[in-house]
Amino acid sequence: MTHPNLKNTSIIESVKGRGIPLAENDVDTDRIIPARYLKFITFEGLGAYAFYDERFDEQGKPKSHPFNDPRYSGASILLAGANFGCGSSREHAPQALYRAGIRAIVAPSFAEIFAGNSTAIGMPTVMVSSLHLDTLITLVTQNPSTEIHIDLKNKTLTTSSGWTCPVDMNEGYRKAFLEGSWDSTAVLLANLELIRKKAAELPSIR
C-alpha cells in the first residue's frame, strides 16, 4: 500500500525541457556549490548559489555564465562535459542544481557518487557521446528555445527540431526511475503495514 501523499509521484519515464549548455570537462562539486554554502540549514535557497563563484565576481557583480544568461532562464536540462560532478561527494551539489530548476543532466560521463546522489533525488544523469553532445550544444546555442525530450524508456534524446540521438545510462538507475524506486522514502513507505506491525511487536523506548 502506497502512502496517500506519495501516489504516482515517483515514476520518471521521460524528462522534457529546454537545454542549458556548460560544455566544460571535469566540473567538480566545489564549483557546482562552493563549500561555504554547505552551512545552509535548508536546501531551499541553495539554487541561487549554484556555480556562484563562476557567476559572480568578488563584489557580487554577475559575470558571463550560462546560468546568468536570460536566453537560458527556465531551462531544465543541463548539457555538461565529461566527468561531471567529480570531487567531494556532497549531497548539496545535485540539490543545488535541482533547486536551480535542473531536472536532468546530459553529459559524456559522470562522477559515480554524483550520479548516485542525483538519482536519489530524482534527477536522471544520462550519457551521450561527445560528438552528439557537441551537436546538441550547437543546436541549443543557435536556438535556445529548442525543446529537448529525453526518453528513458527507449533510451533516446529528441529535439523539437527533429534531431535525435541514443542515450545511455546506468541500468540500475534507469530501472529505478522507470519503477519509481529511486525514491527510497516511497519504496520504504510501500511497506507501511509491515512497518507498523514491526513497531507494535518491538519493545517501546519510553
Next chain:
Amino acid sequence: MTLLDKVWELHKVATLPNGQDQLFIALHLVHEVTSPQAFQMIEERGLPVLFPERTFATSDHIVPTDSKARPFSDPLAEEMMAALERNVKKHGIEAFFPGSGYQGIVHVIGPELGLTRPGITIACGDSHTSSHGAFGALGFGVGTTQIRDILATGTMALSKPKVRRIEVTGTLPKGVYAKDIIMTIIARLGVNGGLGYAYEYGGSAIQALGMEERLTICNMSIEGGARVGYVEPDEKTIQYLRGRPFAPKNIDDVAPYWLSFRSDPGTQYDDVVVIDGKTLEPMVSWGINPGQAIPVSGRIPSPQELPPNERDTAEKAYKHMKFFPGEPIEGKKIDVAFIGSCTNGRITDLREAARIVKGRKKAAHVRVYVVPGSEQVDAQARKEGLDTLFRDAGFEWRSPGCSMCLAMNPDRLEGEEICASSSNRNFIGRQGSPKGRTLLMSPAMVAAAAIAGEVVDIRKWEI
C-alpha cells in the same frame, strides 16, 4: 548466530527489490546540524514523522561552550538551533536542550538517559553513532537522505555487514586505556580495514572495561571503517542502565531478554583478530587520519616501513604535521589540550584526567579546555569538585557540547597550533584551523601533556 544476526533479524521489516534489507530503527537520535534538511524534505512531501515516540533530539554540535545565552553569537548556530526547536515542536519530538539538565553530546546522553539499551537498532545523523554498540545495540551513523527516510518511515535500507570478532586478551598494563585499544586496532587494521564489517569486541580485556570505556571503543569503530561496533551485554550493562530516566522500571524482568543478545557459542565469524592486551601501550596519532598512530615510545614511520597504499597519505601527513620520519612522538611540544567529545567526555574520563592533574599546574604556554560531554556529566563533575580541581591547574572548564572536536563553535585552533586531543578525528582542518594539527590520545595522556607542555609517556609518571 552473532549478536548482529539476532538484532538484524528482529528489526528486519522486508527485503527490498534492490536486495537491501529494510531495517526498523527502534531509536532515532536527532541533532541540530544534520536534521533541518531532512525535516524540510519530509515537509515538502507532506509526510509526518511516523514514530515521534521513538525520536529524541538534543543540540550539541554548534552550541557555544562559554555562554549559552540566546541568541547565540554565531547567527548560523542560532539559525540551526531555532530550526531544531521549531521542528521538534511541530512534530511532537522530545528534546533535551541547554538548561534541561539532560542536554549533551548525542552519544553521551543516549546511554546516560537509558535510551540506549541492548538488542535495539539506533540511528543518528552523526558518524559516531557506533558508540551505542557498547550496550549490545547496533548504532548506525547516517546521512541526510537516510534521516529523511527514518523520520518518514521509521526504517532505512541497509546491506547486512559481515562480522569481525576482535578479541583482546589478557589485562591492560597501567596507563593503557580503552582509547589505546581502539587506536591500536585502527593502526593495525587500517582506516579502511573495517569496510563491509561490523566489529564485535570481546575477550577478557574488553570484559574488564566499564561501560563508558566500552563506549570509547565502539565510538571509534567507524574510524576503522566498520559500519558498527558492539560489545555483548553483561551484568555491567544492566547495572549501568538501572535507574536511568528512560530505562524500564522493571529492569530485573527485562535483564534476561537483554542478556539474550549474545553471539552463540561456536559462532562462525567472517574474520577473527586477536590482540594481546598486555603488550599494548599508550597510543598517539602522528598524522592526518586516526590510523596514523603509534605507541608513545615509538618513532614516526618512514614511507619504506609502510604498505605502498599508505605512503601517499604519509607524505601528506609529514608535510601537514611538519614532522619527519624517524622522529620520536614523545617530547613533541603542544600548544592546546582538549579533554572532551563523545569519545572521551564522560565522567570516568574526567575523573581519570583529574587524577593526573591533581596538585599540578598546566604548562604556561598551553591553552587547556575541559568540556564535559553533557549537563549530567557537568553536574556530577562539579559535585565531585573536578571543575575546581581543573581550574586550579589553570584549565578552562566549559559547558557541554562537541566543542573542539569539530570546531563548529568558537572553540578552535589558530594557525599551526598543535593540540593534544581526546577526540576521535585528526583530519586536516578538523579543529577549526586549516593548518591546525591534532594529536589524538587518551584523556589521561592529554592531561599529562597539558601539564608537561609536550607529549609525555604517562607510564613514567607517579599516579
